[in-house]
Amino acid sequence: MDVNLGATRLPARSKIFFGIGQGAEGLKNDAFTIFLTPYYVLVLGLPPLMAASATAIALVFDAISDPIAGVMSDHFKSRWGRRHPFMYASAFPMGLCHFLLFAPPVLITGADSEWMLFGWLLTFTVLTRGATTLYHVPHLALTAELSDNYDTRTTLTGLRGMFGWLGGLTSAFFGWVYFLAPTEEYPIGQLNPDAYPMFAAFAGCGMVLLILISSWGTHDRIPYLKPPPKPASWRMMWGTYVDMWRAVRLLPSFALLIGVVLFSVAQFRIAQAMTWPMNTYFWEFTTTQIGLFVLVYVFSAILALVLARGFSGLFEKRTVFLTMGIIWCLATPLAIVLRLMGLLPENGTIELFFIICLSILVVATMGIGQNYLVDSMMADVTDEYELHTGERREGLFYSARAFLGKTGAALGMLVTGLLLELLGIPKQAEPGSLSEDTLFWMGIFDGPLVAVIALCGVLLVIWYPISRARHAEIKRLIAERYGDGNPPEGGGDDSGGDGGEKTSLPATR
Template identity: 25%
Template sequence: MTRAPLSEKIGYGLGDMSSSMFWKIFSYYLPFFYSNIFGLGLEHAAVLLLVTKLWDAVSDPMMGLLADRTRSRWGRYRPYLLWMALPFAAAGILTFTTPAWGETGKLVWAYSTYLLMMTVYTAINVPYGAMLGVVTDDSRERTVFSSYRMFFAYGGSFLALALFEPLCNLFTGRDSGGAARGWFWAMVVIAAICAGLFLLCFRLTRERVVPAEDATPGGRSVARDLRALAANGPWWLLLGVAVAALLFNSIRGGAAAYFFKDYVGTDNALGGSMILTCGAFLAVGEVANMAGVVLAVPLSRRLGKRMTYLWAMVVSGLLSAAFFFVPATTAGCWTMVALQVVVSAAAGVTFPLLWSMFADVADYSELRHGHGSTGLIFSSSSMAQKFGGAFGSALILWLLASYGYDTTAGAAQNGQAILGLRMLMSWLPAAGCALAAVLVVLYPLGERRMREIGEKLALRRAVEQ
């Protein structure tokens, strides 16, 4: 079994720290940016988010196939961290740029820049994710790597969420018409940090495992890889789990800005001079996510990955549903904080396990088909993120529009719109948890099965070398 030093695990974590800073800002603030800062209507913004993320999801398998076939002195997947770090930052800045154009021009700009952003995100994040399959061949060690990844990811999310609103306010200044400028410069700061983190990830990591090559005359083909993927039952189940889990996260996170603006408000939300803002609420969740990641390894060693994931989803779903009954009072706001801590900690347990299970699925594919198609399989997890995020973000805006949500500055929302906000923070995310729990019950690659697969692959790789 291949082991790696602590510095490499930290370095690997820095990559998802960068990705998560962008992902959380785009998931939680971009719908609000497009509708309330950039100036798009709710319906236009909903279609934009859906179309661009669906394209991004479709592009993920293409990137996975490309990465699987890349050969360089740095490996198959790692060089993309070097090549795409600066384009990644530049695309993020362009997305949060507001040109002084008319409605049609703004719509074209929004589609162009967000499509570019999602394409570059795919080009760096799919190879980064696939690296988990080649940094070690030990299934338990992968869970450790994945835990470092998610710990730093939540740390990055906390940093981004804690900084973004203050940066927006700082750069907006006293000019009430300068909100667009404030959001742009806030993104410049975040983007510079993200580019640096990916370059550090490249510097500190290495690819240690060389997957078995296809010995078929003529080599591997895209068609064979896709047929093997289509026949991979555990992959289909994890794909559904990932989509459901991302629906849960993207709906809760994306609705929070609206929920706090129009339901919680800002008047003595926690009593006295203490105010519960959207940024503080989300940042508390990221800290709790990090605590959950720390628990993932000991819990999974005791209960197994599958059962740990199942119980964490059950807890997240039940407590998310409880949000519906919490009033917008001082006591209610403290209850929201308490629920956010437990829900987020439970959710934090699940994500390192999910990535580790995708690496196990790649080993299962290598044993069954003679090649792991690691990049293609990990691209499917990224694809699931995009599908979940796309439908989650679009669903938020469509539901708000159907409930009569008014985007006019200072507008008071009607009772139906408030009901919609409460549903978006409670029952709809809980439904995503329920679906994920049902699917993970059916997932067949438990601890004993993965030990058998690991032993057989070790023998095969030893013979081929």
């Protein structure tokens, strides 16, 4: 069946249901990057290097599973299409494995053997990531399949990014404010080992629910999606690594985006992984104050969506990304540097709390906006690949995108583990107990170092070659190849309009 994506307008409800699905990974990501390593290292007492090694081994597993999942979903054939069967199948394993990761039995936590705790961490990190891959790669590939329209894809990636952030922020908010709230036994709530299993159960149930809602909500779009080219084989699955390399050599745009994603996600995950120790020891905020920061992030996610959508409609995506990236690199280390210079109010003051709120607003808005734009640019690269090869390989490109995202997340956890090893923060350490030197180097890692890593990725966008005009030309040439002399019209715009982009959310991408 030949399907012209541009022939059918994409309803607003489909866009929203598609975006909702990213909330599941958002719940998982914030739990992983903010809480997992500190929980095992600072609460349970696993040596930091062992925790870091577990994340590195899980990364090797991801290197194998992501491309395979992409090829399988590219070529899978069923009456439910090629993406949705994997999305449905991933829901319950993802939620269950996430819960078990944060709920090691007393037999393990009470044992003298650190290797038993390491084995539990490794096993369920791998299983949770594997279930996430089963969902995330096909869901990500739908970005390019639901619409071939330049601006509508930005809307889809914007909504997906916004719901991803809202899912992550929900995880962080309830984690800090409710589950890790101080108790009589644990006045420093984040040091309470009994709170983490309940927190993980909450997040796991949310993952299952969001995946099923998104899969059901986009199920009616299956007849409009392109069918698989041919069944996948094991040779084809392993050959996807060769295909990725060929795509890098064929498309400079893809090679550049690989660098952009790797640097941007790595710095973001490092900064996010440092949230727990920075807020606890460097800034000495309470869990309630840390939870209130989440409200700033929620506003930032919505503001970033509005700004990215609005400015990318006026300027090229690469221009908007570059501008947001430069602002991010300047704003990220500012508060930390001012604190190290002694120019900020003392810890525990309301003035410091509001200054950090303002810093978070600027940094988060720029960072989230960049993430929206990268995913939208990746969708355009899949069209360029089809022009050169005649094949639709969304799964290939988005499995690469997913792998890079997980690489960055794993690097963030790895760096956090190594940093805690270097800083020598003891198990169950309370705020105010660390030396000035320890706090100084903690700030350097989370501020200037992260900004330098981010800048490397931001500057690569200068050479990104797909402009709005180039993308329109690509669509025209693809349409001519399939015997349609006209380019697809409005691929994926909302119904109920006169050619204009309309959604139920104002100024979305």
